[in-house]
Amino acid sequence: xxxxxxxxxxxxxxxxxxxxxxxxxxxxxxxxxxxxxxxxxxxxxxxxxxxxxxxxxxxxxxxxxxxxxxxxxxxxxxxxxxxxxxxxxxxxxxxxxxxxxxxxxxxxxxxxxxxxxxxxxxxxxxxxxxxxxxxxxxxxxxxxxxxxxxxxxxxxxxxxxxxxxxxxxxxxxxxxxxxxxxxxxxxxxxxxxxxxxxxxxxxxxxxxxxxxxxxxxxxxxxxxxxxxxxxxxxxxxxxxxxxxxxxxxxxxxxxxxxxxxxxxxxxxxxxxxxxxxxxxxxxxxxxxxxxxxxxxxxxxxxxxxxxxxxxxxxxxxxxxxxxxxxxxxxxxxxxxxxxxxxxxxxxxxxxxxxxxxxxxxxxxxxxxxxxxxxxxxxxxxxxxxxxxxxxxxxxxxxxxxxxxxxxxxxxxxxxxxxxxxxxxxxxxxxxxxxxxxxxxxxxxxxxxxxxxxxxxxxxxxxxxxxxxxxxxxxxxxxxxxxxxxxxxxxxxxxxxxxxxxxxxxxxxxxxxxxxxxxxxxxxxxxxxxxxxxxxxxxxxxxxxxxxxxxxxxxxxxxxxxxxxxxxxxxxxxxxxxxxxxxxxxxxxxxxxxxxxxxxxxxxxxxxxxxxxxxxxxxxxxxxxxxxxxxxxxxxxxxxxxxxx
Amino acid sequence: xxxxxxxxxxxxxxxxxxxxxxxxxxxxxxxxxxxxxxxxxxxxxxxxxxxxxxxxxxxxxxxxxxxxxxxxxxxxxxxxxxxxxxxxxxxxxxxxxxxxxxxxxxxxxxxxxxxxxxxxxxxxxxxxxxxxxxxx
Numbered sequence: 001x002x003x004x005x006x007x008x009x010x011x012x013x014x015x016x017x018x019x020x021x022x023x024x025x026x027x028x029x030x031x032x033x034x035x036x037x038x039x040x041x042x043x044x045x046x047x048x049x050x051x052x053x054x055x056x057x058x059x060x061x062x063x064x065x066x067x068x069x070x071x072x073x074x075x076x077x078x079x080x081x082x083x084x085x086x087x088x089x090x091x092x093x094x095x096x097x098x099x100x101x102x103x104x105x106x107x108x109x110x111x112x113x114x115x116x117x118x119x120x121x122x123x124x125x126x127x128x129x130x131x132x133x134x135x136x137x138x139x140x141x142x143x144x145x146x147x148x149x150x151x152x153x154x155x156x157x158x159x160x161x162x163x164x165x166x167x168x169x170x171x172x173x174x175x176x177x178x179x180x181x182x183x184x185x186x187x188x189x190x191x192x193x194x195x196x197x198x199x200x201x202x203x204x205x206x207x208x209x210x211x212x213x214x215x216x217x218x219x220x221x222x223x224x225x226x227x228x229x230x231x232x233x234x235x236x237x238x239x240x241x242x243x244x245x246x247x248x249x250x251x252x253x254x255x256x257x258x259x260x261x262x263x264x265x266x267x268x269x270x271x272x273x274x275x276x277x278x279x280x281x282x283x284x285x286x287x288x289x290x291x292x293x294x295x296x297x298x299x300x301x302x303x304x305x306x307x308x309x310x311x312x313x314x315x316x317x318x319x320x321x322x323x324x325x326x327x328x329x330x331x332x333x334x335x336x337x338x339x340x341x342x343x344x345x346x347x348x349x350x351x352x353x354x355x356x357x358x359x360x361x362x363x364x365x366x367x368x369x370x371x372x373x374x375x376x377x378x379x380x381x382x383x384x385x386x387x388x389x390x391x392x393x394x395x396x397x398x399x400x401x402x403x404x405x406x407x408x409x410x411x412x413x414x415x416x417x418x419x420x421x422x423x424x425x426x427x428x429x430x431x432x433x434x435x436x437x438x439x440x441x442x443x444x445x446x447x448x449x450x451x452x453x454x455x456x457x458x459x460x461x462x463x464x465x466x467x468x469x470x471x472x473x474x475x476x477x478x479x480x481x482x483x484x485x486x487x488x489x490x491x492x493x494x495x496x497x498x499x500x501x502x503x504x505x506x507x508x509x510x511x512x513x514x515x516x517x518x519x520x521x522x523x524x525x526x527x528x529x530x531x532x533x534x535x536x537x538x539x540x541x542x543x544x545x546x547x548x549x550x551x552x553x554x555x556x557x558x559x560x561x562x563x564x565x566x567x568x569x570x571x572x573x574x575x576x577x578x579x580x581x582x583x584x585x586x587x588x589x590x591x592x593x594x595x596x597x598x599x600x601x602x603x604x605x606x607x608x609x610x611x612x613x614x615x616x617x618x619x620x621x622x623x624x625x626x627x628x629x630x631x632x633x634x635x636x637x638x639x640x641x642x643x644x
Numbered sequence: 645x646x647x648x649x650x651x652x653x654x655x656x657x658x659x660x661x662x663x664x665x666x667x668x669x670x671x672x673x674x675x676x677x678x679x680x681x682x683x684x685x686x687x688x689x690x691x692x693x694x695x696x697x698x699x700x701x702x703x704x705x706x707x708x709x710x711x712x713x714x715x716x717x718x719x720x721x722x723x724x725x726x727x728x729x730x731x732x733x734x735x736x737x738x739x740x741x742x743x744x745x746x747x748x749x750x751x752x753x754x755x756x757x758x759x760x761x762x763x764x765x766x767x768x769x770x771x772x773x774x775x776x777x778x779x780x
Contacts, residue, residue: 071666071670072687073666073667073670097670097685099673100669100670100671100672100673100674101669101670101673101685102673102681103673104673104674104676105672105673105676105677105678105679105681106678106679106681107676107678108678109678109681112651112680112681112682113681115651115681116651116681116682116684119684120684123684123686225720500664500718500756500757500758501757501758502667502668502671502757502758503758504674505674505675510671522663522666522667522670522757523663523757524663566689584728586721586722586724609721610689611689611690611692611693611721611722611725612688612689612690612692612693613690613692613693613721613724613725613728615693615694615695616692616693616694616695616696616728616731616732616735617728621695621697625689625693628688628689628693630695630697630698633686633695633698633701634698634701636686637657637686637698637701637702637705637707638705640657640684640686640707641655641705641706641707642651
């Protein structure tokens with residue numbers, strides 16, 4: 001039983017103390033049995049507090065520590081590290097969650113939150129009183145990582161992992177790599193094209209013998225956990241043999257009678273059921289879109305590489321970690337939103353980029369030359385009424401960069417930017433400056449008075465109450481209206497649902513902590529990168545890809561993982577072997593042994609996973625989990641009752 | 645029911661699981677989905693590990709209800725979790741009946757790692773049930 005427990009109650013800036021009276025909590029717990037010192041701290045995780053804790057533990061010879069702060073998912077390991085640095089066994093540390101499960105959950109009831117916080121801290125003190133010094137259990141982990149998504153973030157992560165020495169399975173749902181970046185032409189700052197960037201990454205990926213790329217492939221099922229995931233991957237064939245002559249391919253595309261909107265060009269053009277998005281796209285092998293193919297057989301007659309005998313395959317892969325880099329979808333405006341879908345010269349920003357790609361000397365759209373372009377910003381982002389409250393971050397910069405490109409590429413272009421405040425943060429500010437110097441006109445409104453798009457006769461007008469000219473109503477006759485659309489999560493979130501990766505308020509994948517654990521999820525072993533986590537530009541996606549690769553690698557590198565020593569324990573005196581524990585255990589961790597003339601159950605600690613399924617089935621109550629004994633649980637229950 | 649305190653609603657003890665339902669309950673806080681502050685959580689590895697004696701202890705010591713936030717089919721320890729957690733519940737309910745307790749004071753529902761709203765809805769409706777039954 002601990003007699004010198006240190007208790008630290010965190011303000012978390014104001015995240016906790018705005019709702020929980022932390023001083024009152026300290027007063028309420030300082031005289032609890034075994035508590036030697038109780039302190040409040042502005043940030044328990046701050047270096048200064050960690051140092052103070054180490055000093056306290058050493059100077060006062062503390063034998064147990066409780067920190068009441070955020071979720072243990074965030075800082076349990078941090079504080080275990082602190083006590084270890086002070087020479088204490090880390091299992092003599094207990095974490096109390098008074099942020100996610102108290103101050104935030106009950107921010108509507110401050111006295112109620114404070115009272116709950118007191119009981120939660122008392123329960124943690126009750127638990128640490130009985131805590132035992134333990135050693136972690138080691139298990140083998142597979143030195144392989146599955147990277148889901150071969151966009152720029154996924155490819156960058158795959159390269160990093162392979163260079164570090166892991167086996168990498170790069171799994172791409174589409175038939176071609178590059179994701180959204182492949183659809184982009186000139187990129188901001190570097191002036192490199194998206195295709196060039198994709199090519200460089202693809203070449204590097206293919207150089208590594210430890211990267212295996214699967215295209216047309218989807219993760220459909222999985223089992224296991226961190227260190228040892230078993231993945232089932234469905235690979236859909238391209239229906240093309242590995243070698244294909246360009247002449248025959250061209251003929252096959254010509255004879256294909258199917259014509260569908262081309263999603264690569266955001267539906268401003270059409271493509272055939274046999275397709276490649278652009279001639280040099282990787283892998284440099286076309287594919288047949290079987291969702292739309294009519295199996296008429298015309299292509300087979302002119303192209304010997306077409307092979308309809310190819311079958312869907314199911315692969316079983318074993319990996320230690322899964323890195324998700326599944327990207328984003330561009331926001332699709334609703335019909336009538338700023339005239340979209342109703343007025344024929346209203347397009348989205350991604351569509352505009354493709355239009356600019358296809359026009360050489362003159363900027364043309366639907367047979368008309370474009371000179372006056374109105375850009376409406378924040379479409380689908382920073383919504384007042386809609387769900388997308390967030391800023392999509394990349395669009396101001398990308399659009400201004402494109403507006404400059406257009407002005408330099410074609411003659412007599414006039415750009416009008418209808419914005420809600422320009423956010424060309426960081427180095428991109430120079431583009432805003434250049435656009436202004438080139439004569440672009442910026443008109444600004446607040447969110448409660450967005451611009452209005454209307455068609456009068458043959459002409460489309462965009463009207464605004466411009467706050468930069470003292471709320472004057474200004475109007476522009478535009479040849480083309482570009483809706484600067486933001487990023488939204490992938491419409492198909494089947495992989496997120498399969499792996500049960502939590503989503504944040506913005507519906508993108510949610511990290512454990514934006515600053516402190518930015519690429520980890522609460523699903524052990526699953527990391528996230530790129531725009532699957534939220535709007536990011538390419539540079540930010542690369543940063544997160546490298547971080548996620550490093551984190552995933554750290555889980556598989558040593559080939560061994562330290563797991564919690566929470567395994568089952570038999571009370572040999574109480575045990576009267578009946579075999580029920582053996583039946584209940586999914587891992588065959590029990591064996592029948594003879595000891596001191598008595599038949600009893602024995603736990604194989606290396607096999608036991610600490611699930612506790614055996615606990616309730618024992619008729620003699622002879623089983624406990626280490627760290628979760630009856631005494632532990634019942635003392636916590638007692639402490640949670642306010643009058644106890 | 646405990647009187648004279650700020651939190652005088654029905655007291656509910658939640659057994660939640662480290663890997664599955666804990667993240668959902670944490671996320672409910674993150675999303676500011678409010679529920680009664682008389683709902684307390686004890687984390688365990690798997691919902692099928694709950695001993696009936698812990699549930700009875702909680703009810704006898706003053707909790708009005710016990711809610712098992714079960715792993716369901718998402719359990720990382722295997723498919724048998726659902727059935728085994730169900731057995732824990734039925735065994736305990738029988739013990740509660742034998743002791744003259746209302747078995748509806750024990751409730752179980754599968755709470756996945758992103759089931760924040762279902763969790764909040766479950767504990768709110770459970771709290772409402774316990775409030776009504778204590779007044780009847």
